[in-house]
Amino acid sequence: MKINYLFNVIVFSCCAFLTVQIQAQPAYQEIGLTDKTAFTGNTANWKIAGDIWYNPFRSKLKEEAGAGVLVTVSSANSQAPLFTKMEHGNMLLEFDFMLAPHASVTVYLQGRYGIRLTDSWTNKNSIEQACGAILNENFKSVAGEIRRALNIPPRSNVARAPGLWQHLRVVFQAPQFDANGNKKSNARLLQVALNGVLIHEDIMLPDIASNAPFKSESKTGPIAFSTDNRMAFKDIRYAFFGDSEREKTLMPVPVPINGKIPLVVTPVNKTIMQRCFLGENDQKMTVCAVIGEPGQIHYGINLEQGSIIRLWKGDFIDATTMWESRGAVQLARPLGSVISLPSEPLFAQLANDQAPWPELMQQEYKFKGYFLDKQGRPVFNYAFNGLQISDHTVPSDNDRVLTRTLQFDNNAAGDNLWIRLAAGDKIEELEDGLYTINNKSYYLRLDAKKQRGAILRNINGREELLIPASALSAQGLTWSYIW
Numbered sequence: 001m002k003i004n005y006l007f008n009v010i011v012f013s014c015c016a017f018l019t020v021q022i023q024a025q026p027a028y029q030e031i032g033l034t035d036k037t038a039f040t041g042n043t044a045n046w047k048i049a050g051d052i053w054y055n056p057f058r059s060k061l062k063e064e065a066g067a068g069v070l071v072t073v074s075s076a077n078s079q080a081p082l083f084t085k086m087e088h089g090n091m092l093l094e095f096d097f098m099l100a101p102h103a104s105v106t107v108y109l110q111g112r113y114g115i116r117l118t119d120s121w122t123n124k125n126s127i128e129q130a131c132g133a134i135l136n137e138n139f140k141s142v143a144g145e146i147r148r149a150l151n152i153p154p155r156s157n158v159a160r161a162p163g164l165w166q167h168l169r170v171v172f173q174a175p176q177f178d179a180n181g182n183k184k185s186n187a188r189l190l191q192v193a194l195n196g197v198l199i200h201e202d203i204m205l206p207d208i209a210s211n212a213p214f215k216s217e218s219k220t221g222p223i224a225f226s227t228d229n230r231m232a233f234k235d236i237r238y239a240f241f242g243d244s245e246r247e248k249t250l251m252p253v254p255v256p257i258n259g260k261i262p263l264v265v266t267p268v269n270k271t272i273m274q275r276c277f278l279g280e281n282d283q284k285m286t287v288c289a290v291i292g293e294p295g296q297i298h299y300g301i302n303l304e305q306g307s308i309i310r311l312w313k314g315d316f317i318d319a320t321t322m323w324e325s326r327g328a329v330q331l332a333r334p335l336g337s338v339i340s341l342p343s344e345p346l347f348a349q350l351a352n353d354q355a356p357w358p359e360l361m362q363q364e365y366k367f368k369g370y371f372l373d374k375q376g377r378p379v380f381n382y383a384f385n386g387l388q389i390s391d392h393t394v395p396s397d398n399d400r401v402l403t404r405t406l407q408f409d410n411n412a413a414g415d416n417l418w419i420r421l422a423a424g425d426k427i428e429e430l431e432d433g434l435y436t437i438n439n440k441s442y443y444l445r446l447d448a449k450k451q452r453g454a455i456l457r458n459i460n461g462r463e464e465l466l467i468p469a470s471a472l473s474a475q476g477l478t479w480s481y482i483w
Contacts, residue, residue: 026092026239026248031084033234034067041224042080045073052232053430054100054163056122056443056482061100061230062430070233081213081226083111088240089174089220092249094167095236098440101162103229106135106211109172110221113187114209116151117168117231120159121400131159132168132194135209154192154199156314158337160483161400165234165440169193171249175217183217191250195337197314198251262320264335267292271376276322276332278302278309285309285343287367290332291378292316295399299481300334303367305360306346306382306391311402311442311481312338339442339483346391347384347419353466356459357420387417396480401445407476408469417469421446421479427456427463435465443482 036043050066063071088110097105097117104118114135123129132154160166171190178184192200208217213224225233241249265272272292278285278300287304298317300310314336321329345361364385370378373392380391388409396403406419424438433446435456444465446454453471457464467477 026241026245028092028094028237028239031086031236031238033070033236036070038085039082040085040222041083043082045080045227046082047071047073049232052098053436053440054098054103054230055430055434056101056161056163059101068234070236072227072230072232081108081111081224083213083222083224085222086238087220087222088172088238090241090243090246091170091172091174092239092241093170093172093223093236094238096165096167096234098165098232099162100230103162103227103231105225105227105229105231106209107168108209108212108214108224108226109170109189110174110187110218111214111224112208112212112217112221113172113189113205114212115168115170115189115192117166118159119162120157121161124398124400126153127157128153130154130157131166132192132199134189134192134200134203134205135211136205136207152200152203154194156197156199156336158195158197158199158314160195160337161443163436163440164442164483166195169251173246174219177219187217190246193251197337262318263323264315265292265317265319267294267316269294272316273370273372273378274317274319274332276317276319277330279331284331288332289378290317290334291393293395293399295395296336297395297399297402298334298336299393299402300332301380302343303380305343306365306367306380306389307341307343308393308404308481309341309343310334310338311341311483312336313483342423344420344423347389347417347469349385349416350418351416353418353455353457353468354459357423357464384417400482402481403478404481405476405478408472418466419469419477420464420466421454422465424463427465429456437465441483443480445480445482447478 031038033048035048048067049063049069049071051064052069052071053062099119101122102119104116106114106116108114116133116135118131120130130153134152136152170192173188173190175183175187176185187205189200189203191198214221274290276288276290278288285302288300288302290300292298297313299308302309312334316335318333318335321331344357344359348358348362366383368381368383370380373379377394382389390407393402393404422437422444426439428436430436435444437444454465454467
């Protein structure tokens, strides 16, 4: 069956969806979150906690006592801003944040220039309302006319689900004034990156946002947090920089490979499956495939191990090295905000439920190819110790979730066959069948009524979620990745 796809040719300096490395930069300082002494303003609307979780599908909160997380408190005056005692001019700012469903918060640099962080996973609105929009609304009379500067949307919607930690990185250049207080140059957002993806670059800010706490510009000012719903922050850190250090704060601009403009593969109206190599820790996995959806939800799979190793949303892949120099490198580079999963085998035979998981697929395994279903999505086939297994992953829940189903022709492998659903530093079961994986990087959801028998174990400091094949129903095993 022929799969149609589109190669978009985009100049690298304008490519918005690349996750890039950061060079050496000024030393950070941290805003302490053991208490609220680093803040002023309406601190009654905020409290310090040890951990937090918001259910992505309904308004439900879990909270742990302790320190390190700044959390909003519901009240009638919840929109009152919170200010840092620290005031800044030029600044590199990074922090993690978590949103409840439908929540939104504005972070005002210098208390004047706003970046809107909103739940654009639950609310799948237009890109203009996506997480990371710059508030540039202002009304002025210009030659008798009313001028309105519109918000500046992010280049892509790379927001994650409520209850997961997200990361914002901002490089801000303060306005400059002469000796008489007259403004010489406007404030600028040199770069804004959300979840590792550059979403704004060199945005001039000639005006203060209309709802900003401060109404006139200055050389310095505090960070202000203004919220109208439940959310949390942690790991707030910043670095001041002078003009000579400006370049050190910036994420490097990607350059063409051997002078070639990139080939960006984009699913238009059909699913794309591309066989390829994928890279991990300077190693090349050579029996892989990446599957892209028109709904901009994608995954990569290591077929030697049967394991999904990449999840991402946004643009699909940069295929330049698969074509440049006769495809000598052959790496498909996922675009957008990528979550990497372990590449160890999907299933294995274990002597008992405490036996260590193998790093490589056991000899009884063989990849048996694939076919395409009626929607053009691949169904991968494996053989393992006489057991025939099919593996089918499809988008669900309005392209917000990937749902994976394993089906077995019989259970000939016996009770010692196990499927590993997830592995990471920390796995928590938040409620029946819903887990956060690797310190709230993504969710994994099982049907708790139909998929009983899953165990959560710790082996050599690493947590794993396993289920025995003997516990599975005739329908096989179904679970979902949510991020």
